[in-house]
Amino acid sequence: MEDRNSMLLDKSFYIRPDVVKISRELTGKYIFTKTDGKNITGGIISETEAYAGINDKASHAYNNKRTKRTETMFMTGGVAYVYLCYGIHSLLNIVTNKEDIPHAVLIRGIIPTDGIDIIKQRTGYKKINKNSLNGPGKVTKALGIDISHDKTPLSDNIIWMEVRNEKIPKQNITVTKRIGIDYAQEDALLPYRFVLEE
DNA sequence: CTAGTGATGTAT
DNA sequence: TACATCACTAGC
Numbered sequence: 001m002e003d004r005n006s007m008l009l010d011k012s013f014y015i016r017p018d019v020v021k022i023s024r025e026l027t028g029k030y031i032f033t034k035t036d037g038k039n040i041t042g043g044i045i046s047e048t049e050a051y052a053g054i055n056d057k058a059s060h061a062y063n064n065k066r067t068k069r070t071e072t073m074f075m076t077g078g079v080a081y082v083y084l085c086y087g088i089h090s091l092l093n094i095v096t097n098k099e100d101i102p103h104a105v106l107i108r109g110i111i112p113t114d115g116i117d118i119i120k121q122r123t124g125y126k127k128i129n130k131n132s133l134n135g136p137g138k139v140t141k142a143l144g145i146d147i148s149h150d151k152t153p154l155s156d157n158i159i160w161m162e163v164r165n166e167k168i169p170k171q172n173i174t175v176t177k178r179i180g181i182d183y184a185q186e187d188a189l190l191p192y193r194f195v196l197e198e
Numbered sequence: 199c200t201a202g203t204g205a206t207g208t209a210t
Numbered sequence: 211t212a213c214a215t216c217a218c219t220a221g222c
Binding site: 049051058059060083084085086087088089091093104106108135136137138178179180181183 | 215216217218219
């Protein structure tokens with residue numbers, strides 16, 4: 001796994017204080033999973049959003065809201081925060097920053113590279129292309145992630161990130177406002193979404 | 199455009 | 211215990 005062409009992102013990457021920067025940096029990195037007793041599936045992270053804790057009206061942890069569900073966001077960075085949205089879709093977030101500071105990055109899209117046949121099985125898609133997994137619910141379905149993976153450390157060979165040699169220049173990442181958070185008033189306009197350009 | 203889906207949060 | 215809400219998707 002770890003040679004000079006690929007390196008596991010470890011705790012020191014996730015514990016850093018600037019979640020918006022981490023969100024930008026995760027865009028273009030690789031995510032892999034080994035779930036379901038199946039082999040590795042994964043791809044290049046093509047879209048992320050930052051959720052910046054207690055002062056961000058779009059965040060589940062806004063106003064220091066601490067419940068059974070949001071407790072995960074308060075953990076030390078480097079674990080998965082997975083919750084069910086609209087009764088159907090499990091959404092995968094990466095918890096960042098130190099304990100008690102509830103920052104997270106939502107993984108909104110990947111370009112599949114590994115385990116294409118398993119991804120076809122899980123999604124039911126007959127063909128897979130670089131745009132097939134362009135939504136947060138599609139990503140978790142393809143990677144075999146559900147709410148049972150909440151609190152999973154990103155160091156356990158179940159869900160993990162790698163950096164590889166491919167250079168993703170900064171200018172190839174577009175920045176926009178976040179999706180589906182109209183309830184967040186002025187914070188809905190924050191430039192916290194990062195998308196890899198074609 | 200809209201229905202579907204169920205865990206979660208908040209109020210009773 | 212009840213009810214509204216929701217970091218979405220697929221199918222018209």
